Amino acid sequence: MEKKYFLIIPLFFLVFSFLFPFKGGPDRHFVPAAESSDTEINASTSCADPVPVGMIRTCYASKEGISASGFLDGTVLVDGKPLENRSEGKYKTVYAIAVSDDGKYLSVIAGVSPRILFVYQKKQDIWTLIRMTNLEDDVRRVPFLAFSGNILLYEDAVGISVLNLTTFRHSTVEFSGTLKDVGYGPEQDYIWVVSADDAGKEQIHMFLYNGSLVASARYDGKESLSALKAVEQ
Secondary structure, eight states, X not given: OHHHHHHHHHHHHHHHHHXXXXXXXXXXXXXXXTSOTTOOTTTTOOOOSOOOTTOOEEEEEEETTEEEEEETTSOEEETTEEEOOOOOSSEEEEEEEEXXXXXXXXXXXXXXXXXXXXXXXXXXXXXXXXXXXXXXXXXXXXXXXXXXXXXXXXXXXSEEEEXXXXXXXXXXXXXXXEEEEEEEOTTSOEEEEEEEOTTOOEEEEEEETTSOEEEEEEOOSHHHHHHHHHHHO
């Protein structure tokens, strides 16, 4: 009887890993105002591409026919082709990956001590590194990383950084507590951040892209988000 259990348990995990493969991005996302309530901001983060044998995928993103995957060993694959991971630490694990809507930009967060943000631009079918930033925090989990048009949003030690890839103007959205969720609208005007204090109570904050705080409220789901969107109007 005991031998049967040893066979059943590995089989269960094999089936589970097939049905629920790794995918990148935060656990939950707000829905932009222009999209339906059934569509997530990062809805394209699925695991359609096959994972090479013996490799563990940690994150995945796709836009405009481009698919990109990050792996536990530090490998980055874009449309099945390797992209150099320039992490400097001993461990080069890829924690987050994102592709812009127009398929022109790619961003990766990888490495431990230091953890580094990489930004690539596609020029004549070649991905060229245009920015490399050390992130002071060393959180070993999936950080927030997303594109909003030509704006890159990423989680850092103090909050959410907002980087304009056209002008390279940088601003920071700062808040207290632990980051729980991030949302943004299609017009690149506002960012909504949900944070939790030490007691687990959540607050929602509305910021401008320049980092200015517009409003804050206790977060209780979509009702709070709707209230802050009324402020926007």
